[in-house]
Amino acid sequence: MSSDFHIKPEIRILGIDDSALLHERVMIVGTVFRGGDWIDGILRSDITRDGLDATEVISTMIKNSRHYSQLRIVMLDGITYGGFNVVDIEELYRETGLPVIVVMRAYPDFEKIRAALRHFSDGEVRWDMIKKAGKIEKLITEKNRTPIYIQKAGIGVKSAEKIVRLTSIRSNIPEPLRVAHLIATGIILGESRGKA
Amino acid sequence: MSSDFHIKPEIRILGIDDSALLHERVMIVGTVFRGGDWIDGILRSDITRDGLDATEVISTMIKNSRHYSQLRIVMLDGITYGGFNVVDIEELYRETGLPVIVVMRAYPDFEKIRAALRHFSDGEVRWDMIKKAGKIEKLITEKNRTPIYIQKAGIGVKSAEKIVRLTSIRSNIPEPLRVAHLIATGIILGESRGKA
Numbered sequence: 001m002s003s004d005f006h007i008k009p010e011i012r013i014l015g016i017d018d019s020a021l022l023h024e025r026v027m028i029v030g031t032v033f034r035g036g037d038w039i040d041g042i043l044r045s046d047i048t049r050d051g052l053d054a055t056e057v058i059s060t061m062i063k064n065s066r067h068y069s070q071l072r073i074v075m076l077d078g079i080t081y082g083g084f085n086v087v088d089i090e091e092l093y094r095e096t097g098l099p100v101i102v103v104m105r106a107y108p109d110f111e112k113i114r115a116a117l118r119h120f121s122d123g124e125v126r127w128d129m130i131k132k133a134g135k136i137e138k139l140i141t142e143k144n145r146t147p148i149y150i151q152k153a154g155i156g157v158k159s160a161e162k163i164v165r166l167t168s169i170r171s172n173i174p175e176p177l178r179v180a181h182l183i184a185t186g187i188i189l190g191e192s193r194g195k196a
Numbered sequence: 197m198s199s200d201f202h203i204k205p206e207i208r209i210l211g212i213d214d215s216a217l218l219h220e221r222v223m224i225v226g227t228v229f230r231g232g233d234w235i236d237g238i239l240r241s242d243i244t245r246d247g248l249d250a251t252e253v254i255s256t257m258i259k260n261s262r263h264y265s266q267l268r269i270v271m272l273d274g275i276t277y278g279g280f281n282v283v284d285i286e287e288l289y290r291e292t293g294l295p296v297i298v299v300m301r302a303y304p305d306f307e308k309i310r311a312a313l314r315h316f317s318d319g320e321v322r323w324d325m326i327k328k329a330g331k332i333e334k335l336i337t338e339k340n341r342t343p344i345y346i347q348k349a350g351i352g353v354k355s356a357e358k359i360v361r362l363t364s365i366r367s368n369i370p371e372p373l374r375v376a377h378l379i380a381t382g383i384i385l386g387e388s389r390g391k392a
Binding site: 041042044070191 | 234237238239240241256262359378383384386388
């Protein structure tokens with residue numbers, strides 16, 4: 001997909017976050033947004049803590065959704081969910097046909113990640129998926145001087161930045177991810193908290 | 197509280213809905229909204245299916261929330277949650293100090309409710325709580341010609357109507373209730389559905 005990807009103000013976006021690591025299965029929540037404004041739907045599934053099923057579970061959750069045909073973008077909050085369950089964003093793009101934008105609040109500490117992955121027998125596989133996610137771009141939105149960092153699959157960096165700006169109306173985090181985080185923590189812990 | 201209750205566009209509202217009756221405990225979800233626009237937080241608790249604990253559980257959930265001091269209004273989706281677990285809206289108002297607005301998509305079928313309550317040994321207690329919720333007002337919002345019905349405690353009908361109009365930006369249902377419904381069904385069933 002080229003960087004002249006057409007962006008309507010009401011572009012349908014699925015933002016996905018995970019919940020606290022309380023159990024072997026970790027709940028993930030998807031919010032279907034129109035741009036940064038309205039919530040059209042909520043999806044829920046679960047992945048294995050430190051497993052390798054995140055890409056497949058997220059892909060299946062998307063393809064089974066009644067919103068699938070309207071969705072244009074998937075937004076992820078980093079590429080590791082439920083501990084070290086790494087999402088292969090190129091594979092997610094291929095499987096769903098939907099471009100993926102990864103949003104991070106901080107530049108990843110790759111040395112630390114690599115060290116942690118040494119405890120996994122398949123650490124190299126996970127490390128390859130992390131490297132494959134590609135270049136990390138720094139982005140400063142109008143809403144907040146704190147930069148965020150993005151990666152992408154199936155979309156140019158200019159279009160990805162436009163979509164992040166369009167939807168970051170409440171903080172420096174796009175609404176689909178901010179709200180997915182509130183829901184995932186609120187449902188599991190009884191009250192939402194934290195970073196967004 | 198008089199009907200000249202001051203309404204800021206960003207008035208903090210808690211909208212509460214319940215989820216499908218799959219188990220003995222039924223999840224309830226609260227969304228903290230600023231007017232009809234932004235979600236500030238998510239609360240979650242659970243009540244007993246066909247029990248009588250809804251008033252107390254909701255009241256405790258509100259008083260324990262970090263958002264309590266900022267909240268100005270509680271919105272309920274009808275007054276029966278988790279089957280026939282009736283909310284005593286006067287008691288909820290007294291316990292929390294927050295005015296309560298009840299929103300209904302249809303005028304309640306009181307004959308049917310009364311008949312169903314005959315199967316409960318404490319059906320009369322529940323019936324009294326339902327009668328006590330007071331007069332039902334019909335309201336037509338700008339967004340949709342389909343009328344809705346409201347009841348209230350601790351607030352005048354004019355102010356209640358203003359708040360419902362202010363927050364019904366997406367459908368004829370106020371956003372805090374529309375989104376609470378999407379979350380409650382989405383989390384329990386895997387994908388949101390239905391009425392809003």
